[in-house]
Every structure is written in C-alpha cells, then in structure tokens.
Amino acid sequence: MDLRETLLGLLTQKPASGYDLKRVIAESDLFYWSGNNNQIYKVLLELQQEGLVTFEVQTQASLPTKKVYTLTDQGRRVLREGLLRPPEVPETRKNFLIQLACAQALTDEELLTLFERYEVEVQAGLNLARGLAERAAKHEGDSRQTWLDLMTRENIVQTWQAELDWARRTREELQEKTNKDKTKRN
Amino acid sequence: MDLRETLLGLLTQKPASGYDLKRVIAESDLFYWSGNNNQIYKVLLELQQEGLVTFEVQTQASLPTKKVYTLTDQGRRVLREGLLRPPEVPETRKNFLIQLACAQALTDEELLTLFERYEVEVQAGLNLARGLAERAAKHEGDSRQTWLDLMTRENIVQTWQAELDWARRTREELQEKTNKDKTKRN
DNA sequence: ACAGCCATGTAAGTTGTTACATGATTCG
DNA sequence: CGAATCATGTAACAACTTACATGGCTGT
Numbered sequence: 059m060d061l062r063e064t065l066l067g068l069l070t071q072k073p074a075s076g077y078d079l080k081r082v083i084a085e086s087d088l089f090y091w092s093g094n095n096n097q098i099y100k101v102l103l104e105l106q107q108e109g110l111v112t113f114e115v116q117t118q119a120s121l122p123t124k125k126v127y128t129l130t131d132q133g134r135r136v137l138r139e140g141l142l143r144p145p146e147v148p149e150t151r152k153n154f155l156i157q158l159a160c161a162q163a164l165t166d167e168e169l170l171t172l173f174e175r176y177e178v179e180v181q182a183g184l185n186l187a188r189g190l191a192e193r194a195a196k197h198e199g200d201s202r203q204t205w206l207d208l209m210t211r212e213n214i215v216q217t218w219q220a221e222l223d224w225a226r227r228t229r230e231e232l233q234e235k236t237n238k239d240k241t242k243r244n
Numbered sequence: 245m246d247l248r249e250t251l252l253g254l255l256t257q258k259p260a261s262g263y264d265l266k267r268v269i270a271e272s273d274l275f276y277w278s279g280n281n282n283q284i285y286k287v288l289l290e291l292q293q294e295g296l297v298t299f300e301v302q303t304q305a306s307l308p309t310k311k312v313y314t315l316t317d318q319g320r321r322v323l324r325e326g327l328l329r330p331p332e333v334p335e336t337r338k339n340f341l342i343q344l345a346c347a348q349a350l351t352d353e354e355l356l357t358l359f360e361r362y363e364v365e366v367q368a369g370l371n372l373a374r375g376l377a378e379r380a381a382k383h384e385g386d387s388r389q390t391w392l393d394l395m396t397r398e399n400i401v402q403t404w405q406a407e408l409d410w411a412r413r414t415r416e417e418l419q420e421k422t423n424k425d426k427t428k429r430n
Numbered sequence: 431a432c433a434g435c436c437a438t439g440t441a442a443g444t445t446g447t448t449a450c451a452t453g454a455t456t457c458g
Numbered sequence: 459c460g461a462a463t464c465a466t467g468t469a470a471c472a473a474c475t476t477a478c479a480t481g482g483c484t485g486t
Contacts, residue, residue, distance in 0.1 A: 059339035061445090067346025077465050088345065090337050094447065099467060120455060122465040138349050145340045145362040147369050148407060151276050152334040153245035155396045159274065160253025162389055163324050169388075176331045183333050202355075203348055205421070209414045210341045213407075220406040221334060221399075228395045235391075247473090263437050280475060285439060306483060308437040 059146065061091060061101055066129060066137040069111060075124040076102050087187070087214065102127060110136055166236045173229040180225055184218035191215050245332065247277055247287055252315060252323040255297060261310040262288050273373070274396065288313055296322055352422045359415040366411055370404035377401050 068079055076099050084093025091097065102125075105111045110133035113125040129137070154176050161169055191211035197204055254265055262285050270279025277283065288311075291297045296319035299311040315323070340362050347355055377397035383390055 059342045064342055064346070067342070070346060070348050075465075076467095080465095088338075088341055090335070092447065094449095095465095095467070096448090096469090097446065118464090121463095122454070124465060134349060137346065141343055141347060141350055141358070142354065145343060145358055145365065147365045148336055148338040148340070149276070150334055150336045150403060152274075152399070154331045154334070155274055155399060156245045156250055156253070157327055157331060158392045158396055160250070160256060160323065161327060161392060162256050163320060164327060166388070168328065172327075172331055176333075179331065179333045202352070202421075206344045206347060209410075209417075210344055213338070213341060213410050213414075216406055216410055217336060217403070220402055224395075224399050224402055228399075231395075235388075261437075262439095266437095278475060280477095281437095281439065282441090282476090283474065304436090307435095308482070310437060 059140070061097060062105065063137060063140045064089060064091075065098070065101055065105065066110060066133055066140075069127060069129045070134070070137065073126050073128040075116075075126050077124065079127075087190070088210065105133070109133075166232075166239065170229070170232060170236060173225060173232060177222065177225045177229060180218060180222045184215065184222055187211070187215045187218050245326070247283060248291065249323060249326045250275060250277075251284070251287055251291065252296060252319055252326075255313060255315045256320070256323065259300075259312050259314040261302075261312050263310065265313075273376070273400065291319070295319075352418075352425065356415070356418060356422060359411060359418060363408065363411045363415060366404060366408045370401065370408055373397070373401045373404050 064083075065079055068074065068082060074082075076095075079102075080093050080095060080098050082093075083089040083091050083098070102111065102113075106113060106127070110130060111127045112130055113127045115123060116126050117123045157172070161172075164172070191208075191214070194208055194211045197207075250269075251265055254260065254268060260268075262281075265288075266279050266281065266284050268279075269275040269277050269284070288297065288299075292299060292313070296316060297313045298316055299313045301309060302312050303309045343358070347358075350358070377394075377400070380390075380394055380397045383393075
C-alpha cells in the first residue's frame with residue numbers, strides 16, 4: 059500500500075484535484091505521508107501516463123484553474139488487484155523504546171521524568187485520536203464503508219490507549235523500584 | 245532518536261565493530277532500520293570525525309581485520325543530551341487500515357478473507373514477539389537495564405496483542421453483518 | 431566445489447522531505 | 459496591509475534501500 063495505490067484509493071470515493079488529495083493526506087494520521095507537493099503531483103502525472111487516471115481541467119471564477127483527476131476502469135482494476143494481495147502487518151517505530159535501550163547513562167530520577175513526559179505526549183495523542191473517532195461516529199451512515207471508517211478510528215484509539223496503559227504501569231513499577239532503592243540507601 | 249544516536253546508544257553497552265552494529269540492527273524489530281552497510285559505516289565515520297567515537301584496528305588470526313568503535317566522553321555527553329530531550333510519540337504505519345479506507349471496490353466475502361489473512365499475519369507477528377520476550381525473560385539479571393529491556397519486550401507483545409484483538413472483534417462483527425445481509429436477501 | 435559467515439566499503443537508486451516560485455483572492 | 463487559502467509546479471537535499479566488490483576462512 060504505497061502512495062500510488064493510496065491515491066487511486068482516494069479517487070474511488072470521488073474525483074479530486076492534486077491539491078485536494080494533498081490536504082487529505084497531510085491532515086490525516088492514517089495516511090502517514092507528509093502530503094508534500096513534490097510527491098503527489100509527480101505520482102498523479104505518472105498514474106495519468108499509465109492510463110490509471112484521467113484529468114479534466116476545470117477553470118474557476120476567482121480561483122486558480124485545477125486538474126480534477128478521475129479513476130479509469132484500468133485504474134479500478136489495478137487498485138482491486140492491489141487490495142486483494144495479502145495485507146501487510148503494521149510497522150511501528152517507537153523511538154521511546156530505543157531510548158530505553160540506550161538509557162544506562164541516566165539516573166533513576168531522569169528516567170522517571172522521561173516516563174512522565176512520555177505519558178503526557180501519549181495522552182495528547184490519545185485525546186486527538188478520540189476526537190477524530192467521535193467526529194467519525196457522528197456521520198451516522200450505515201453503509202459498510204462508514205462502518206469500516208469507524209472501526210479504523212477505533213483501532214487507532216485503542217493503539218494509543220494500549221501504549222498509555224503500558225506507560226502508566228511501567229512508570230508506576232519504576233517508581234516503586236526507585237523508592238525501594240532509596241529506603242535501602244537510608 | 246535517529247540512527248546516529250542509536251549507534252551511540254549501542255556503543256554504551258560495549259565497544260563494537262560496524263559489522264556487529266549492523267547485525268544487531270538488522271536482526272532487531274526495535275531498531276527499525278534495515279541495517280545496511282552503506283548507512284552504518286558512513287554514520288560511524290561521521291561520528292568518528294566529530295570526535296564522538298574512536299576506533300581501534302584489531303587484526304585477527306584467520307578473520308578479517310576489524311575496526312572496534314568505542315564511545316568517547318564527548319560522545320557520552322552528546323548521547324545524554326539526546327536522551328534528555330522530550331521523548332517522541334510512536335509512529336505507526338498501518339497499511340491495512342489504509343486498505344480498508346480504499347475497500348469500496350471489494351465484495352463482503354473478499355473483505356472477510358482480507359480480515360482473515362490479516363489475523364493470520366498479526367498472529368505470526370505476535371508469536372515472534374512472544375518468543376523474543378521469553379528469551380529476554382530468561383536472562384534474569386536484576387539490573388535496571390535488564391528490567392527495562394523486559395518492559396520493552398512486553399510493550400511490543402502488547403502492541404501486537406491489541407492489534408490481534410481488534411482484528412478478531414472486527415472480523416466477527418463483519419461476519420455477523422454479512423450473514424444478516426444474506427438472510428435478508430433470501 | 432559451493433554456500434555462508436566475517437568484515438569492510440562503494441554505486442546507484444528510491445522515497446520522502448523542506449523550501450521556494452507564481453499569482454489571484456479573501457479575510458481580519 | 460499582511461496573512462492565509464487555492465492551485466500548480468520545481469529544486470535541492472536527506473534518508474534509506476538493494477545490490478555489488480573483495481577476500482580469506484569454515485562447514486557440508
């Protein structure tokens with residue numbers, strides 16, 4: 059599921075301009091690309107040259123002219139093929155865990171504040187994800203696709219929640235350990 | 245926490261050659277880089293030129309000569325600074341969720357088999373993570389670092405577990421929905 | 431004999447990033 | 459008046475990848 063396929067996928071929902079797609083990708087947490095021009099406009103051109111999409115130039119009064127891209131039948135076929143390939147497992151980059159692996163140089167207190175800060179950051183991420191999930195829940199269609207979108211939002215919320223739970227439990231355990239060591243020393 | 249810092253971090257544990265570091269990174273799921281030569285040897289050279297590491301050439305009987313890298317005091321300082329910066333939140337790329345967002349073109353049956361396959365893949369990932377966690381648990385030191393490593397392993401296991409739980413629940417719900425639709429149609 | 435490990439390194443490529451350029455319009 | 463939005467596109471670079479080259483040693 060690279061950017062090419064993702065753009066094809068987005069175009070199944072409705073025709074869109076490069077600018078539209080760029081915004082969707084940039085504002086989403088699901089579509090993890092930065093949503094920069096260079097990539098998107100280039101990929102769209104490539105898709106067009108391969109016959110997977112076509113575009114129609116739309117002039118607008120008092121707004122710049124835009125190219126509205128639409129999926130072709132061939133594009134739909136290629137997308138379907140891609141979707142039917144066995145799904146990939148999630149790829150996670152937890153820099154905090156790498157930090158922990160390198161944390162020998164830190165004192166217990168420093169490590170604890172690190173955990174506290176991590177908890178705050180993860181909590182913020184969870185709150186954001188919750189907000190998006192609620193917004194998705196308000197749409198209230200009962201098509202399969204709106205249900206899938208809801209489940210997707212739930213997945214993300216639960217991922218953040220699991221991380222927060224781990225961070226809390228581990229911080230508490232660390233706190234106990236640290237206190238014990240202190241009383242020992244006194 | 246980029247590759248530079250990670251290499252510094254790995255060198256706190258013990259001096260190592262580029263080849264050693266490459267293997268650690270390539271075999272680990274935590275250190276998410278591919279562990280290719282080009283990057284690692286280049287970064288090590290860069291770190292050496294900045295005075296963060298030094299190397300000692302070690303000739304070996306019946307094995308190629310190697311450069312064993314060691315952290316300098318300055319390297320330790322730079323690493324500490326990096327570790328004390330506020331930790332980053334995890335970055336997750338769930339291509340499966342992107343697929344779901346593009347899945348309008350699929351039938352209910354196709355979607356179901358997609359979920360089934362995803363479950364299998366995630367289960368495999370969980371099994372692998374569990375194996376690594378058990379191996380880590382067997383080490384049985386009671387230093388802070390071995391405890392941290394254990395907690396790290398647990399984090400990874402729980403992340404996989406959360407994903408598997410979600411996949412199962414969602415697949416079951418989807419199955420019910422699909423069956424209902426079928427009975428409706430009959 | 432042939433594969434695979436140890437150990438270094440380079441070449442060539444893909445992917446993704448930030449930042450810039452243009453130019454009209456709209457909002458505070 | 460300046461900033462932001464709409465809309466396209468390019469330039470320069472950073473990060474990361476696969477694949478290759480070398481060469482002796484080890485195990486089947």
